[in-house]
Amino acid sequence: MRWSLHLGRIAGIDVKVHFTFFLLLAFYGFMFAGQGGLPAAVHGIIFISLVFLCVLLHEFGHAMAARRYGIHTPDITLLPIGGVARLERIPEKPSEEIVVALAGPLVNVAICAVLFPFIQDNFHPGVLERFEPGLLLKLFGANVMLVVFNLIPAFPMDGGRVFRALLAMRMDFAKATRIAATIGQALACAGGMFALLHGIPVLALVAVFIFLAAQNEAAHAQMRAASAGLRVRDAMILRFEALPRTATLHRAVEAVLHSAQRDFPVVDEAGALCGVLTRDDLVGALRKNAADTPVAEIMRLDVPVVHDAMFLDRAFTLMQEAETSALPVVDGSGRLCGLFTHENVGELMMIQTALRGGPRSPARPPPLPARV
Numbered sequence: 001m002r003w004s005l006h007l008g009r010i011a012g013i014d015v016k017v018h019f020t021f022f023l024l025l026a027f028y029g030f031m032f033a034g035q036g037g038l039p040a041a042v043h044g045i046i047f048i049s050l051v052f053l054c055v056l057l058h059e060f061g062h063a064m065a066a067r068r069y070g071i072h073t074p075d076i077t078l079l080p081i082g083g084v085a086r087l088e089r090i091p092e093k094p095s096e097e098i099v100v101a102l103a104g105p106l107v108n109v110a111i112c113a114v115l116f117p118f119i120q121d122n123f124h125p126g127v128l129e130r131f132e133p134g135l136l137l138k139l140f141g142a143n144v145m146l147v148v149f150n151l152i153p154a155f156p157m158d159g160g161r162v163f164r165a166l167l168a169m170r171m172d173f174a175k176a177t178r179i180a181a182t183i184g185q186a187l188a189c190a191g192g193m194f195a196l197l198h199g200i201p202v203l204a205l206v207a208v209f210i211f212l213a214a215q216n217e218a219a220h221a222q223m224r225a226a227s228a229g230l231r232v233r234d235a236m237i238l239r240f241e242a243l244p245r246t247a248t249l250h251r252a253v254e255a256v257l258h259s260a261q262r263d264f265p266v267v268d269e270a271g272a273l274c275g276v277l278t279r280d281d282l283v284g285a286l287r288k289n290a291a292d293t294p295v296a297e298i299m300r301l302d303v304p305v306v307h308d309a310m311f312l313d314r315a316f317t318l319m320q321e322a323e324t325s326a327l328p329v330v331d332g333s334g335r336l337c338g339l340f341t342h343e344n345v346g347e348l349m350m351i352q353t354a355l356r357g358g359p360r361s362p363a364r365p366p367p368l369p370a371r372v
């Protein structure tokens, strides 16, 4: 996610904080300071930070459960509206999805269980006297709220995922997602209205997030259904131009303007693949570089190369992970034989869905599934 600060790597997962999160801390700091001066501000910021630590542990609950099923989580990002764990894919079986969805709230149940002895009236240990007892009580309350809120069946929140998985046991996955997403969006609208009427801006933001995330996930499920059984070779571009690594940016601009192609593989003298130049990278580079700069200095080197026999949804996931709009395709002998682009996937989805008589598909394929 852009505008995120990388805090560190825990258990192979990048932990990030979106910069707007610091705005939230500053907002609460000023609000509490207005109520009770500096001590109140410090107390308030400590409390908010502890709540978000619990949110982070909640996300790790999802990530660790997903790891049991061989699903990697590249990163977890904290936002003012909560945490988002990006899973590389959705669990295959509904029963696995239920375990992964419930693992998050279960972490908060465990935190409540740990806090419970400390908040009982008859408990006054010396070590804790330095803390304000109200802080632990409030933290307990926040975790109860996190459990209750996440279990609301508003897809793609945890409760909604359990609901989708239960539906998917009885019908196909795309249909189950469509139903769960529609209900999720209806609940998000109701929650958004409630938030606006009662002046709760954070809840209104959460509602908007849920609404859009439900839409994205429904599109993702639809893509999976539309591309089932298809390989990269079924959708890749066969007629494409490759740029030599010595070509200049000026030459690349001409290639973009005089063809419908947006992204270009870059090859060496022997025709072997060296990298990929996307149109967006080219436009960005023109602002900072002279027109005679070789494309070899601008091209992406970290783009994964996909095999023409690879399943299409797997290649699409690789494309999303690499945050690029085009992947070079090689055949069995390692020769560059095609170009697999984001635009292609969109077109393929529209055609496949029309052929199968399904609903109109989105023009743009969706981003990676996120877990709240």
Ligand SMILES: [Zn+2]
Binding pocket: 058, 062, 104, 105, 150, 158, 371, 372
């Ligand atoms: Zn969750």
